[in-house]
Amino acid sequence: MNIIINIKKVLFLIILFNLTSCNKTNWQENFKEKSKDPFGTYIVFNEADALFNNNEVLYLKENIYDYLFNHVKDRRFGNYICIKHSADKLNDDGLDYLLDYIKEGNNAFLSLNHFNTYFKNKLGFTTENLDQNISTPAELKQLDGTLYLENNTFRNQSFVFDRNIRENYFKTYNKKTTIVLGTIAVNGIQKPNFLKIYYGNGVIFVHTNPIVFTNYNMLNGNENYAENLFSYLPDGDALWDPQIKSSKFSNKKEDKQDSIFTFFLKHPSLTWFLAVSFFGLILFLTFNAKRKQREIPIIKPLQNSTKEFVFTIANLYLKEGDHKNLIDKKIAYFLEKIREKFLISTNNLNTQFIEQLASKSNNELSSTKYLIHTIIALNKKTDCTQEDLLVLNKMIENFFKK
Known part of the structure; x- marks a missing residue:
C-alpha cells in the first residue's frame, strides 16, 4: 500500500x-x-x-x-x-x-x-x-x-x-x-x-x-x-481537529488554565516583583507627565447638521478604535428591536428566551443560540476588537434577513 x-x-x-x-x-x-x-x-x-x-x-x-x-x-x-x-x-x-x-x-x-x-x-x-x-x-x-x-x-x-x-x-x-x-x-x-x-x-x-x-x-x-x-x-x-483553540463565543464554562497574574500571586517572591514593577511604572508616569504635555488640537465647531453630526460621531468611534462602545450600542439597538418587533422581554437572556426568539423570528435554534451567546460574551468583555464588531454585525444582519 x-x-x-x-x-x-x-x-x-x-x-x-x-x-x-x-x-x-x-x-x-x-x-x-x-x-x-x-x-x-x-x-x-x-x-x-x-x-x-x-x-x-x-x-x-x-x-x-x-x-x-x-x-x-x-x-x-x-x-x-x-x-x-x-x-x-x-x-x-x-x-x-x-x-x-x-x-x-x-x-x-x-x-x-x-x-x-x-x-x-x-x-x-x-x-x-x-x-x-x-x-x-x-x-x-x-x-x-x-x-x-x-x-x-x-x-x-x-x-x-x-x-x-x-x-x-x-x-x-x-x-x-x-x-x-x-x-x-x-x-x-x-x-x-x-x-x-x-x-x-x-x-x-x-x-x-x-x-x-x-x-x-x-x-x-x-x-x-x-x-x-x-x-x-x-x-x-x-x-x-488539533484541539488548539477554545470557542470564542461559547457561553459554557470550561476548565481554564490560571492566568499569568494568578501564577505570579501564588509565589511571594513573584508577587513582590509584580508590586515593585507596578510602583515603578506609576512613578515613571507621574514624573514623565510633568515634563511633557501634548499639544491641544484646535477643534472647529460642528455645523448644525444632524447627518454630519452622526457621521462625525461614527468616525470618532472608528478613529479612536472604540469598538467596545460601538458593540454596546449595536447590542442595545438589537435588543430594542427584539422588544419592539417580537414583544419579548430581554431582561433575562436564558434558554427560554432563546427558544422563544427563535420560534417568533423563524430562525434556527442553533444560530439564535450562537448569536445570544455571542452577545453575552461580548457584554462581559472590557475590550473588543474590530473583528468582534464585524462578526456581531454580520450575525445580526443574518438574523433579520429571515
Whole structure:
C-alpha cells in the first residue's frame, strides 16, 4: 500500500535524524500533529491525504463550534477527526452543535483516552480504564496489549503493541444503535474498544486507544491497524481537529488554565516583583507627565447638521478604535428591536428566551443560540476588537434577513 511505502521513507529519514542528533528522546504522550516525538501524531496527519483517498483534509485553526457556524453553510463537511488524550476544547455547546451536523449526514471519528461525562451521556455509553492512574513514561512502557478488529477480513488477525496500551474499553453501550468494530484483550477476555454509533443520518466512531496513531506505532509494524480503523469512514473530505483553540463565543464554562497574574500571586517572591514593577511604572508616569504635555488640537465647531453630526460621531468611534462602545450600542439597538418587533422581554437572556426568539423570528435554534451567546460574551468583555464588531454585525444582519 502507498501509505506503508511512504511510512518506510519517513522511517529512514527519522532514523537518519536520530543518528545525527544528540537530543534526548521525549517519551511523553502529546498527540500533537506537528510533533516528531515518539508519541506525537506527525506521521498519521501528514499521511492523511493518502488515508482518505486524496480527499481534502483541513487542519482546523479554530474551535469546531466556531468553524461550523462561520464556514459550513450547506450543513455538510464530511468526516470530523479528533485524536487526543481528551477533547478538552470540545465543550458541551460544541458537542451539541457538532451532533446537529452529524444528525444531518456527516460523520465523526474520535480516538481518546478520556471521554467526558456529557459526551458519554449524550451517546449512551460508559467506559472503564483499568490503568487510569498510570501516567509516567516508565510506568506506561510496561503496558503492552493486543487489539482486534471484528470485520471478517481481520477477525483472525491480532495487532500486538509493546507499550503504552491502557486497558481502556467501553463497559456499556446502546446495542440498538451501536456496532462493535474492535476489541482489546483484558485478562484474556476481549472487551470492545472501537464502536460505530448511528446518530440520525450520520455515524460516530469512538475508539479508546489513541496511542495506536502515534509516530512510534506507525513506525513499529502496526501502521496497518490505524489504516484499517480509518477504512471504516465513508469516502469524503475531513476536518482534522488539533484541539488548539477554545470557542470564542461559547457561553459554557470550561476548565481554564490560571492566568499569568494568578501564577505570579501564588509565589511571594513573584508577587513582590509584580508590586515593585507596578510602583515603578506609576512613578515613571507621574514624573514623565510633568515634563511633557501634548499639544491641544484646535477643534472647529460642528455645523448644525444632524447627518454630519452622526457621521462625525461614527468616525470618532472608528478613529479612536472604540469598538467596545460601538458593540454596546449595536447590542442595545438589537435588543430594542427584539422588544419592539417580537414583544419579548430581554431582561433575562436564558434558554427560554432563546427558544422563544427563535420560534417568533423563524430562525434556527442553533444560530439564535450562537448569536445570544455571542452577545453575552461580548457584554462581559472590557475590550473588543474590530473583528468582534464585524462578526456581531454580520450575525445580526443574518438574523433579520429571515
